[in-house]
Amino acid sequence: MNEILEKKQLNPTVKLMVINSPLMAKKAKPGxxxxxxVDEKGERIPLTIADYDGEKGTVTIIFQEVxxxxxxxxxxxxxxxxxxxxxxxxxxxxxxxxxxxxxxIGGGVGVAPLYPKVKMLNKNGVSIxxxxxxxxAEYVILEDEMRAVSDNLYITxxxxxxxxxxxxxxxxxxxxxxxxxxxxxxAIGPLIMMKMVCNITREYNIPTxxxxxxxxxxxxxxxxxxxxxxxxxxxxxxxxxxxxxxxQVDFDEAMRRQNMYKDMEKKALEQYEHECKLGGILxx
Amino acid sequence: MANMSLKKVQMPEQDPNVxxxxxxxxxxxxxxxxxxxxxERCIQCKNQPCVxxxxxxxxxxxxxxxxxxxxxxxxxxxxxxxxNLPAVCGRVCPQENQCESVCTxxxxxxxxxxxxxxxxxxxxxxxxxxxxxxAPKKIGRKVAVIGSGPxxxxxxGDLAKMGYDTTIFEAFHTPGGVLMYGIxxxxxxxxxxxxxxxxxxKLGVKIETNMVIGKILTIDxxxxxxxxxxxxxxxxxxxxxxxxxxENLNGVYSANEFLTRINLMKAYDFPNNPTPVKVGKKVxxxxxxxxxxxxxxxxxxxxxxxxxxxxRRSEEEMPARLEEIHHAKxxxxxxxxxxxxxxxxxxxxxxxxxxxxxxxxxxxxxxSGRRRPIEEKGSEHxxxxxxxxxxxxxxxxxxxxSTTEGLEKQKWGGIIVNEDTLExxxxxxxxxxxxxxxxxxxxxAMGAGKKAAASIHKFLSEK
Ligand SMILES: Cc1cc2nc3c(=O)[nH]c(=O)nc-3n(C[C@H](O)[C@H](O)[C@H](O)COP(=O)(O)OP(=O)(O)OC[C@H]3O[C@@H](n4cnc5c(N)ncnc54)[C@H](O)[C@@H]3O)c2cc1C
Ligand SMILES: Cc1cc2nc3c(=O)[nH]c(=O)nc-3n(C[C@H](O)[C@H](O)[C@H](O)COP(=O)(O)OP(=O)(O)OC[C@H]3O[C@@H](n4cnc5c(N)ncnc54)[C@H](O)[C@@H]3O)c2cc1C
Ligand code: SF4
Ligand code: SF4
Ligand code: FES
Numbered sequence: 001m002n003e004i005l006e007k008k009q010l011n012p013t014v015k016l017m018v019i020n021s022p023l024m025a026k027k028a029k030p031g032x033x034x035x036x037x038v039d040e041k042g043e044r045i046p047l048t049i050a051d052y053d054g055e056k057g058t059v060t061i062i063f064q065e066v067x068x069x070x071x072x073x074x075x076x077x078x079x080x081x082x083x084x085x086x087x088x089x090x091x092x093x094x095x096x097x098x099x100x101x102x103x104x105i106g107g108g109v110g111v112a113p114l115y116p117k118v119k120m121l122n123k124n125g126v127s128i129x130x131x132x133x134x135x136x137a138e139y140v141i142l143e144d145e146m147r148a149v150s151d152n153l154y155i156t157x158x159x160x161x162x163x164x165x166x167x168x169x170x171x172x173x174x175x176x177x178x179x180x181x182x183x184x185x186x187a188i189g190p191l192i193m194m195k196m197v198c199n200i201t202r203e204y205n206i207p208t209x210x211x212x213x214x215x216x217x218x219x220x221x222x223x224x225x226x227x228x229x230x231x232x233x234x235x236x237x238x239x240x241x242x243x244x245x246x247x248q249v250d251f252d253e254a255m256r257r258q259n260m261y262k263d264m265e266k267k268a269l270e271q272y273e274h275e276c277k278l279g280g281i282l283x284x
Numbered sequence: 285m286a287n288m289s290l291k292k293v294q295m296p297e298q299d300p301n302v303x304x305x306x307x308x309x310x311x312x313x314x315x316x317x318x319x320x321x322x323x324e325r326c327i328q329c330k331n332q333p334c335v336x337x338x339x340x341x342x343x344x345x346x347x348x349x350x351x352x353x354x355x356x357x358x359x360x361x362x363x364x365x366x367x368n369l370p371a372v373c374g375r376v377c378p379q380e381n382q383c384e385s386v387c388t389x390x391x392x393x394x395x396x397x398x399x400x401x402x403x404x405x406x407x408x409x410x411x412x413x414x415x416x417x418x419a420p421k422k423i424g425r426k427v428a429v430i431g432s433g434p435x436x437x438x439x440x441g442d443l444a445k446m447g448y449d450t451t452i453f454e455a456f457h458t459p460g461g462v463l464m465y466g467i468x469x470x471x472x473x474x475x476x477x478x479x480x481x482x483x484x485x486k487l488g489v490k491i492e493t494n495m496v497i498g499k500i501l502t503i504d505x506x507x508x509x510x511x512x513x514x515x516x517x518x519x520x521x522x523x524x525x526x527x528x529x530x531e532n533l534n535g536v537y538s539a540n541e542f543l544t545r546i547n548l549m550k551a552y553d554f555p556n557n558p559t560p561v562k563v564g565k566k567v568x569x570x571x572x573x574x575x576x577x578x579x580x581x582x583x584x585x586x587x588x589x590x591x592x593x594x595x596r597r598s599e600e601e602m603p604a605r606l607e608e609i610h611h612a613k614x615x616x617x618x619x620x621x622x623x624x625x626x627x628x629x630x631x632x633x634x635x636x637x638x639x640x641x642x643x644x645x646x647x648x649x650x651x652s653g654r655r656r657p658i659e660e661k662g663s664e665h666x667x668x669x670x671x672x673x674x675x676x677x678x679x680x681x682x683x684x685x686s687t688t689e690g691l692e693k694q695k696w697g698g699i700i701v702n703e704d705t706l707e708x709x710x711x712x713x714x715x716x717x718x719x720x721x722x723x724x725x726x727x728x729a730m731g732a733g734k735k736a737a738a739s740i741h742k743f744l745s746e747k
Binding site: 224 | 493500521522525532534535537540545550556559560562633681682
């Protein structure tokens with residue numbers, strides 16, 4: 001259990017791992033996440049279930065190396081075991097039967113949590129346009145996978161090294177202005193991207209689902225650290241979400257809360273990298 | 285000849301100004317001679333009022349007599365007959381409301397220090413004897429226990445002793461429930477909890493961590509997997525917030541989050557343990573129970589200069605144990621009583637910079653039997669703080685009740701059970717501890733676990 005069966009580097013900072021977890025693979029649904037601890041002292045970090053295969057008994061995670069815990073996770077190899085792997089947590093996403101046409105928008109590593117939802121919609125015969133974006137060409141992930149489940153796939157990069165130069169929101173605006181009608185938009189990516197998408201879809205009154213990624217500990221509703229304000233009410237993202245009605249989310253508060261430990265996270269990362277360097281010198 | 289001193293033999297403790305900077309245990313425990321001296325204060329009452337004051341009916345005079353006779357191992361075995369976790373209960377039971385509250389010696393002077401003696405016997409045994417538990421013969425029937433707090437642990441222990449194949453499913457990566465993530469090291473060393481868990485394992489209890497029941501498996505799945513009965517001991521883990529403006533500012537924690545970061549994730553050893561916690565220089569803890577005291581004393585130990593307990597009633601109504609209130613004061617915690625927060629105030633970047641409060645006066649006695657606090661008009665004032673910890677209570681988590689058809693619950697979330705058997709509205713499903721009563725005590729949860737084990741045995745024997 002919890003063994004890494006496959007490992008792939010998707011771009012300079014994003015890795016994919018396929019984990020052996022038969023029970024979870026049977027239970028997982030799109031929209032749910034896991035909590036991982038890399039080692040005995042490890043932090044509990046939430047990661048979306050990017051794919052799952054009930055028959056093979058596997059769960060796929062895709063993560064961006066942003067700090068100490070994700071970097072440590074990235075050093076594990078095929079054959080290694082995750083110390084802890086808990087899930088499936090969170091509410092599965094639900095779509096109404098009347099949803100016939102969806103616009104899916106993913107930014108950066110946000111395409112990973114977007115993919116299982118789009119895959120499910122596609123299986124249910126929903127027509128899908130997708131926009132995926134990244135800083136530059138090498139940061140665009142899951143292009144082939146997304147293409148396979150979308151009617152139309154648009155790509156944007158900040159520097160124009162792949163697809164269109166610009167932001168995902170540029171294409172979103174164009175598609176709407178062209179007269180495309182969508183029953184729903186799903187947007188997953190950095191908070192600022194989701195906020196900008198919602199600012200546009202609000203104008204056109206298009207229901208918009210976003211997936212929130214606040215700081216979490218338990219993932220079961222016992223700490224309240226993951227609270228987000230939705231429609232003026234406090235919700236716990238780990239049990240009430242992580243998907244919410246984006247038009248109702250207080251993104252400014254969410255952005256503030258995400259930065260709560262910035263200085264300490266930096267310190268942890270510095271210490272870790274220092275130890276790695278020392279380890280390198282000693283071993284090498 | 286009985287020792288007629290009116291006072292308990294004093295408990296050796298770390299000096300308040302030393303201990304409020306470390307996480308080591310505050311109360312150091314009796315040495316052998318102290319224990320014997322205190323045991324001699326017990327006058328062996330024929331009617332044993334103390335026993336009826338203990339929720340699990342520990343044979344108090346009997347074990348105390350063994351201590352007085354220096355038969356420490358026998359004393360321990362005597363307690364163990366009815367109490368699975370003596371080292372824990374001796375430390376955290378609210379004895380002043382239970383066994384000691386009805387002790388005859390307490391009518392004139394202090395009662396016998398029953399809790400301290402219980403702790404002594406348990407600690408003596410752990411230090412001097414090898415625990416020779418052997419797994420009993422299995423009878424080939426499977427029972428599932430959900431949650432590994434005191435309720436789940438004692439239920440599983442009793443079932444294992446009767447030969448059931450018992451598996452505990454625990455959501456966290458470490459078993460122990462509140463004993464592990466809530467009550468701090470300085471009151472209950474985690475090593476003690478770990479030893480209790482190890483001895484359960486020796487009894488043959490299997491513990492599967494990282495299993496959130498209701499998500500990875502439902503109760504129906506458990507039955508399908510061949511478990512013939514299920515015990516729910518999932519506690520009351522859902523934190524309450526006050527619903528006042530500013531509660532989502534950076535620097536506002538639930539006590540659960542604050543204590544979990546420190547106890548379970550060992551944030552006091554950051555960055556060696558990479559989970560951070562922000563304590564700040566001035567901390568307000570809202571609430572007056574054990575949880576509030578634990579949060580305040582932990583904040584102090586994490587380096588806060590000033591820590592306030594903000595409580596809307598007076599000290600008399602505080603639900604915390606007397607000893608904890610006393611310890612908190614000794615350690616320099618400042619009590620702001622008859623004070624109620626109305627708003628948390630933030631700076632431009634969304635960090636807490638203060639908490640606005642109003643003064644309260646006590647009015648008539650309310651349903652809870654305590655005098656109702658009423659707001660004093662025009663008494664708004666701001667306490668400058670950079671961290672606010674909310675410790676105003678917890679309720680049961682709905683994860684299981686919402687995924688189990690036919691499991692009836694109270695409006696506030698507690699699972700409804702038959703009080704005699706602890707059976708729920710679902711056949712073969714039993715429940716006990718905080719999940720049924722709402723936040724209560726370790727010993728009550730333990731008692732419920734034992735009672736449920738007996739009911740499960742009866743249910744399965746008749747099946
Ligand atoms: C429901 C959910 C699903 C997620 N899915 C993915 C995913 O599929 N792929 C992916 O790359 N990332 C995902 N994340 C974000 C991921 O959890 C964080 O990037 C990771 O925890 C960072 O840890 P770190 O130690 O490497 O970085 P740190 O240096 O500790 O932190 C970097 C940033 O990550 C965030 N973060 C830190 N700790 C936590 C925590 N315990 N919980 C949540 N966020 C935290 C903060 O914004 C912080 O500023 C998800 C988050 C949530 C809540
Ligand atoms: C900070 C604090 C201090 C306290 N101090 C004292 C004290 O001094 N004296 C005293 O007597 N009492 C004290 N208490 C109260 C006492 O700890 C509780 O009453 C007691 O622990 C309840 O036991 P329990 O077994 O019912 O639940 P818990 O101890 O809460 O254990 C429940 C367990 O179930 C697990 N769980 C929950 N949901 C699931 C799920 N869906 N699937 C799997 N596992 C699940 C949880 O992770 C947890 O491990 C304190 C409580 C707190 C929080
Ligand atoms: S278990 Fe608690 S109440 Fe019972 S005798 Fe021991 S300390 Fe007293
Ligand atoms: S009531 Fe007090 S003195 Fe009497 S037997 Fe119990 S502990 Fe001893
Ligand atoms: S992560 Fe603790 S309540 Fe959501």
